[in-house]
Amino acid sequence: MSQLDRRTLLKAGSALAAVGLTGCSDSKPANAGPEGLMVAAPDWNGFRRGLNGKLYRPGETGYDAAHQIFNPRFDSIRPAGVVRISTVDDVRESILFARKNKLVCVPKGGGHSYVGASTVSNGLVVDVGAARSISYADNVVTVGAGAKLYDVHAFLDKYGRSLPTGTCPTVGIAGLALGGGMGVHTRSYGLTCDRVLSMQVVTADGVFRTVSPTQEPELFWALRGGGGGNLGIVTSFRLATIGAGKLGFFRLSWPEAKAAAVLRGWQRFAHDAPATAWANLHIDAQSNGTVSVHAVGVSTTGSAAAAAAQLESFVGSKATGRSITVKTHLEAVKYLGGGTTSPRTGFLAGSDVLRGPMDAATINGLIGAVKAAARAKVVGSAILDPLGGQAAKQPAGGAAWPWRSALGVIQWYSGLAPHPSSTALRAAQNFLTSGHHAVAKASAGGYVNYVEAGRSVNSYYGGSLTRLRAAKKKYDPTNFFHTSYTFS
Ligand SMILES: Cc1cc2nc3c(=O)[nH]c(=O)nc-3n(C[C@H](O)[C@H](O)[C@H](O)COP(=O)(O)OP(=O)(O)OC[C@H]3O[C@@H](n4cnc5c(N)ncnc54)[C@H](O)[C@@H]3O)c2cc1C
Missing domain, CATH: 3.40.462.20 (Vanillyl-alcohol Oxidase; Chain A, domain 3)
Structure with a gap:
């Protein structure tokens, strides 16, 4: 699986126009339309042909590995398709396909969700795991949304830098940062989400956006701690690093x-x-x-x-x-994570x-x-x-x-x-x-x-819920990103 190509990513960002789509995802089978009307079955083969990455469907080679997440308790959840993205275009194509076919669409980063929120029965999983490129300049690290925590730390260690993160080596930077991110540096340097300077995200309308304190500031605010899977599929993060001291x-x-x-x-x-x-x-x-x-x-x-x-x-x-x-920094990362991988x-x-x-x-x-x-x-x-x-x-x-x-x-x-x-x-x-x-x-x-x-999912958001709902209304007015674990 190729790494997310930054040039493709940038090209897609400038080329994508807002598309005024209607309809919202739900958990009904794809061919059961409203009031019993039948809608066309999803064109999975056409979808597959349009992807740069890979689509895994039930029964196909690789599906069993593709649909699993960290906690085996959720192995029985069987998505209708899992896309392992190769480029950011795949994220957009997946969202558009899911919308058209009324499939529930969930992003998957490191797959460590406590409730299996990065998989979904009969829906579409968009696995950003291949978007794991990491680069560093001027104390800022740019991380593909598929990167795992140990990979980020091992990379930053070469520059004498670190990040406040959680401890499990295989937790994804995406789910961690979007929901907060607590660990041993929390009191010294804040949460992982506090270090995020900007993000690239594909929203429910298929539009590719850069969010920062000055670009789409409400979405930037909402994605910093508002929880994964609620507001769009993030493809990369820029984060302010800290020194990798002993x-x-x-x-x-x-x-x-x-x-x-x-x-x-x-x-x-x-x-x-x-x-x-x-x-x-x-x-x-x-x-x-x-x-x-x-x-x-x-x-x-x-x-x-x-x-x-x-x-x-x-x-x-x-x-x-x-x-x-x-x-040392890397000794500490390995000690806290119990190694560099986790079963x-x-x-x-x-x-x-x-x-x-x-x-x-x-x-x-x-x-x-x-x-x-x-x-x-x-x-x-x-x-x-x-x-x-x-x-x-x-x-x-x-x-x-x-x-x-x-x-x-x-x-x-x-x-x-x-x-x-x-x-x-x-x-x-x-x-x-x-x-x-x-x-x-x-x-x-x-x-x-x-x-x-x-x-109640809303009990995770305290005083931020009202403003989060407003951001949701603006960026996902049809509630496309909707599961039992999204706020409402
Ligand atoms: C063993 C273990 C140790 C942990 N240790 C810590 C810890 O020390 N500190 C801490 O704060 N937390 C910790 N956690 C919790 C962890 O932060 C969350 O489970 C986190 O959501 C996992 O992120 P993920 O990308 O691995 O998971 P996923 O299951 O892939 O994603 C989690 C949620 O984010 C969504 N999501 C994933 N990728 C994207 C994306 N690119 N764009 C938008 N939404 C996305 C998913 O749909 C899902 O709703 C731990 C979890 C485990 C299982």
Whole structure:
């Protein structure tokens, strides 16, 4: 598969005229028109001939690999077609084909959506994975929307540069940046979306647009944190890089009996520690029915001893397990990501955004939810990531990411077999539900990159929802990009 050709991309950008299309996608079969009228079956072969990239249809060689995403739980979702794009024209052609044939159309980047939002039954998947070229000049990196996080870091490392991103090496830059992007640099440098300077995007009308604080500023704002799949298919990003300095790491662990004190201490740390210090907290259900408690911390000053001591002092007791290390940029990326690749993994997860510190009863409820999971032999974790610091500030040009004043994000995560039984899935869901219930009083909503089935999509957007709806009305008036996981 060839890389996205920048010249083709630029040519397409200048040549595309706005096309006044009507109609909107829905989940009906392509040949079932309104009021029972039959519409012509999609001309898949004609569509295939017009593509530079490849189309995979059910039953064809390569379809099984093309339609899978990271979480095997979604393997049973079978799109009517998957386009692996080769040029930006393929994105536009796919959108026009989906519109004409009333197919639901979803973009796919790294394929790590928690709910399988980058695949769709009977619809069209537009896989931008081949658009993975990366270039660098003057502290700015230009990244094709198909690039994966490890590739971006490995490339930038050659220039002594980095980016604030999440940790999984195979997460796509597209889904990550469009929904926010949290990681160890969040407090020092903000979210991934905050570093985006401009994007190239094909909107629902098939028009190729460059968006920035001065070009289509409302769409630029909306795409920075408004979540993937809502407003168009992004083909590339320009991002402001940061220095690839050494990172100081700490890992502290405490016995289960200290869990409440550690949670209180972590909350103080999230609120009061310097922006250069970051620590996430893991409260994990163990298979022997107990709960383990540990924090992984990073200091972007290069030395983590002071940050570790501050967390211990807020907890009010020394950790029983303790390690402090220093890592270069790429060592840190590999350490945090568990390597340079990641195998497909089954899981169920969700989130709550903490509007402020949890009170004692809420903390006890959280611990109780993990303990109950441990007793039920569910592999369940509450993973708390701090916000604050630079993440509390709106970046220049603004961003739709809604949780600037929040203390942090709790991720409820349950590991599962690739194809779990309905009993295992129900037990994992019970853990998530009891977690949400336990912290409801302190929760402002959810983090859209940890989107969850069965929860109102609008609850991921807080105070940005009204303005996002206005951007949607302007750039996707017929609600073409519409699935169960798009806001409305
Ligand atoms: C193992 C793992 C670790 C993670 N770690 C972190 C972390 O450390 N920090 C963090 O913030 N998040 C993390 N996440 C969450 C991750 O940020 C989201 O799942 C993200 O949406 C994945 O992006 P993707 O491109 O890989 O996924 P995809 O499934 O391809 O896309 C996600 C959403 O974006 C849409 N989309 C994809 N490409 C485009 C495009 N080009 N244009 C428009 N829309 C598009 C899709 O339709 C879908 O709705 C993690 C997820 C996993 C599975």
